[in-house]
Amino acid sequence: MTACRTWSFPGGLALDGHKAVSTREPxxxxxxxxxxxxxxxxxxxxxxxxxxxxxxxxARGQVLAxxxxxxxxxxxxPSSGTVAAIEERPVPHPSGLAAxxxxxxxxxxxxxxxDCRPLPDYEALDPSAxxxxxxxxxxxxxxxxxxxxxxxxxxGPDHAVDTLILNGxxxxxxxxxxxxxxxxxxxxxxxxxxxxxxxxxxxxxxxGVEDNKPEALAALEGALEADERDIIRVxxxxxxxxxxxxxxxxxxxxxxxxxxxxxxxxxxIVCHNVGTAAAVYRAxxxxxxxxSRLVTVTGPAMERPRNLEVRVxxxxxxxxxxxxxxxxxxxxxxxxxxxxxFELASDAVPVIKTTNCILGLDHDPHRQAAPVRPxxxxxxxxxxxxxxxxxxxxxxxxxxxxMDKVQDFHLFDxxxxxxxxxxxxxxxxxxxYYRFAKxxxxxxxxxxxxxxxxxxxxxxxxxxxxREKREKxxxxxxxxxxxxxxxGGDEAAKQAAIQAALERVKARREQQHARARNVEPRTEAQRxxxxxxxxxxxxxxxxxxxxxDDAV
Amino acid sequence: xxxxxRHSSPHLAPAGNVGRLMFAVVAALVPGTAAAAWFFGPGVxxxxxxxxATALAAEAAVxxxxxxxxxxxxxxxxxxxxxxxxxxxxxxxxxxxxxxxxTAFAVIVAxxxxxxxxxxxxxxxxxxxxxxxxxxxxxxxxxLPPGDGGLDLAAVLHYSLAGTLPPGATLDALxxxxxxxxxxxxxxxxxxVAEAMASRPDLFARVGGVGWAWINxxxxxxxxxxxWRRIAAWQIPAAMLGTLGLLALGFWLLxxxxxxxxxxxxxxxAAMLGAFFIATDPVTASTTPRGRLVYGAGIGxxxxxxxxxxxxxxxxxxxxxxxxxxxxxxxxxTRPRVFGEEQGR
Ligand code: SF4
Ligand code: SF4
Numbered sequence: 001m002t003a004c005r006t007w008s009f010p011g012g013l014a015l016d017g018h019k020a021v022s023t024r025e026p027x028x029x030x031x032x033x034x035x036x037x038x039x040x041x042x043x044x045x046x047x048x049x050x051x052x053x054x055x056x057x058x059a060r061g062q063v064l065a066x067x068x069x070x071x072x073x074x075x076x077x078p079s080s081g082t083v084a085a086i087e088e089r090p091v092p093h094p095s096g097l098a099a100x101x102x103x104x105x106x107x108x109x110x111x112x113x114x115d116c117r118p119l120p121d122y123e124a125l126d127p128s129a130x131x132x133x134x135x136x137x138x139x140x141x142x143x144x145x146x147x148x149x150x151x152x153x154x155x156g157p158d159h160a161v162d163t164l165i166l167n168g169x170x171x172x173x174x175x176x177x178x179x180x181x182x183x184x185x186x187x188x189x190x191x192x193x194x195x196x197x198x199x200x201x202x203x204x205x206x207x208g209v210e211d212n213k214p215e216a217l218a219a220l221e222g223a224l225e226a227d228e229r230d231i232i233r234v235x236x237x238x239x240x241x242x243x244x245x246x247x248x249x250x251x252x253x254x255x256x257x258x259x260x261x262x263x264x265x266x267x268x269i270v271c272h273n274v275g276t277a278a279a280v281y282r283a284x285x286x287x288x289x290x291x292s293r294l295v296t297v298t299g300p301a302m303e304r305p306r307n308l309e310v311r312v313x314x315x316x317x318x319x320x321x322x323x324x325x326x327x328x329x330x331x332x333x334x335x336x337x338x339x340x341x342f343e344l345a346s347d348a349v350p351v352i353k354t355t356n357c358i359l360g361l362d363h364d365p366h367r368q369a370a371p372v373r374p375x376x377x378x379x380x381x382x383x384x385x386x387x388x389x390x391x392x393x394x395x396x397x398x399x400x401x402x403m404d405k406v407q408d409f410h411l412f413d414x415x416x417x418x419x420x421x422x423x424x425x426x427x428x429x430x431x432x433y434y435r436f437a438k439x440x441x442x443x444x445x446x447x448x449x450x451x452x453x454x455x456x457x458x459x460x461x462x463x464x465x466x467r468e469k470r471e472k473x474x475x476x477x478x479x480x481x482x483x484x485x486x487x488g489g490d491e492a493a494k495q496a497a498i499q500a501a502l503e504r505v506k507a508r509r510e511q512q513h514a515r516a517r518n519v520e521p522r523t524e525a526q527r528x529x530x531x532x533x534x535x536x537x538x539x540x541x542x543x544x545x546x547x548x549d550d551a552v
Numbered sequence: 553x554x555x556x557x558r559h560s561s562p563h564l565a566p567a568g569n570v571g572r573l574m575f576a577v578v579a580a581l582v583p584g585t586a587a588a589a590w591f592f593g594p595g596v597x598x599x600x601x602x603x604x605a606t607a608l609a610a611e612a613a614v615x616x617x618x619x620x621x622x623x624x625x626x627x628x629x630x631x632x633x634x635x636x637x638x639x640x641x642x643x644x645x646x647x648x649x650x651x652x653x654x655t656a657f658a659v660i661v662a663x664x665x666x667x668x669x670x671x672x673x674x675x676x677x678x679x680x681x682x683x684x685x686x687x688x689x690x691x692x693x694x695x696l697p698p699g700d701g702g703l704d705l706a707a708v709l710h711y712s713l714a715g716t717l718p719p720g721a722t723l724d725a726l727x728x729x730x731x732x733x734x735x736x737x738x739x740x741x742x743x744x745v746a747e748a749m750a751s752r753p754d755l756f757a758r759v760g761g762v763g764w765a766w767i768n769x770x771x772x773x774x775x776x777x778x779x780w781r782r783i784a785a786w787q788i789p790a791a792m793l794g795t796l797g798l799l800a801l802g803f804w805l806l807x808x809x810x811x812x813x814x815x816x817x818x819x820x821x822a823a824m825l826g827a828f829f830i831a832t833d834p835v836t837a838s839t840t841p842r843g844r845l846v847y848g849a850g851i852g853x854x855x856x857x858x859x860x861x862x863x864x865x866x867x868x869x870x871x872x873x874x875x876x877x878x879x880x881x882x883x884x885x886t887r888p889r890v891f892g893e894e895q896g897r
Pocket of ligand 2: 381384385386387388389390391413414415416417418419420421430431434
């Protein structure tokens, strides 16, 4: 193994890993439950749109809901059975609210859908066709964020990709699903990586793994074939939370700092999770859409912490049972890791595509006895912030609801890693304030855009009224002239003129009516084009909307 | 099964708390305090006790009036630290109302009238000290000679409460100016530094004042422990002592007869106490890493200026208060560049 050079990123924490407890036994498949609950939104972007109806029989891998517009992902049936309902169900989301889901009653046959066919000669496909296959397989980032993968495989015409990085850092304590995947299925990851490389036309690939996972590093290294070693390198990175943050890992592996508020592709880098690479492999080489994933079920409240291969839609309670959870001991049930995950209100919610870990924490007297105190400006939070922000100032302005100032202090560079809140001696839930501020700002943006639209509509209407008034005056003037002329002639001519005027009015009215009919229901194509334009605008605003604040 | 989400991420037990920080500071004060009590008698401890009792009572009273929970505030130890620092800065033989007035002002006005912990712009202990220095200059510069002045605890308590000394003793006979004060006066009279120091072996030791060098050395030790525990930011003491030392060195090299040597400055008065314990009060100091260097350097420079050319023998309190005022500006101009922010923007 040639040693990889690594760079260190600012801030961060040395945390207890608690990883060994859940890597003691190999990954086992969790049984398919009688009911699978599939939220229509398991990813960033628009919820998928159902294409099945209640009562319909479905097979494993069949599309249940299609992607809606560009930023979206389809949802597939994780097993065969019957669609029992399409209805609101509690979903895993910090808000604890319910959202539309497709519920499948499984039949135990696990019959695959005939459309699921492998595509081993993917190299013959051009990148855009390949991306489409990946899109249709419903693959989203499995590292936690759930951004549709095909979009991140599309660097766009303006960017060449030099380096494709696979993120196997898995820096959060307790989580080991990527570790186990790398240990047990390194070839799937490498094959997936090669497919991604083809789509991106990347020059070289790096797989970054924290050096607390020697087994995974050895497995990947051992699985590399001789001819792959020129383009793919497996690189240990020092264990330090959050080494798996996208920008932190890129810095650690390449020494390049992705510019504030920009995407990694700006510096010629694209970063995907190792689990996503394995999912891409399965979609291409086995024709399997994303219907299952590895989930770590762990924590002090589990008798048997372990990793399970779980069908998407399986209730969390099933996993707790498989890990021997002492449910009554659980004081906090977290989906995701302890640093960035969120608490679940119920174990009835399903596992979704982005669920990497179910963490059962038991009673912790420290937390109970930790009252929030005022900020003493000790600056600890700034010392550990990997984004080099000033969390205490962000907190101050977020609390004062000064949304301009909070953006001046680069709120949108905050990756919500939680380092600041972890070290804060005053126990201020800092990240909660940042999320709140972000949500507020997004809401304001939306309102503003709506208001802009309304204002424009209002202006259009005023213009139209003005124009119509002028047209009406013009018509009346002409009518009067006509009548005046007619009065001069004989009665027959007058009648004829009146008749003609009436006819003109009737024709015009008919014409107007027809036009109105044409305007109202837009064609499907028009609607889609409009929606796409709107989506692009939204993304633009989301990605670069703060640029005018940077200048300060 | 249902659960009750209460916490936002992170879901780990917090790494520390304010109370633990403050008690670590108290622990770090112990060696220097012991030295001060050794050289200047039990009055040091009596003052600190007066200050601590006043601070806790004032804190509880104000929080009670503001309808805020009292217990966590007392438990966080911040009022106690304020009190101990003020107590340590006072002369060892003073009437009880001096520490009580100073501490009450520090806690009630300098801390709570500005909004309480975390909101006060001025270091409460130094605000209290400055008030006393301005209002009671005579009491505030009368120190006992090193070597306890022959008063035992009973005599000190008696003086503190009743204001009377044992028969035959007078305050003027017992007390004298500090080495810093003495040297300043002597230089003002045109005497060369070396001669002034040599003429008072009871006051001046090889590095600092007699006793004072020990006290400063032990506060330095406690301070270094705080840095090692990462409880105080290293930038402030480093910049403050560095600036004070370099300025002293420069002037001393220029004219050793008129300027005290750098080690004398570093090991006299409240130099070490100020650098490690007073200037590092997080609430009133700059919070950015570069800002802390500026802040510390500013205090060191002001301290040297006040000691050398100003009207007061020691400058820690005024230097800290002046730099407190500059903190918002310093913080504004020393914001760190965020991750990935382009150079030179
Ligand atoms: S760590 Fe907490 S108390 Fe310290 S500056 Fe940051 S927010 Fe304030
Ligand atoms: S949560 Fe945000 S502000 Fe806090 S340490 Fe992480 S990046 Fe910095």
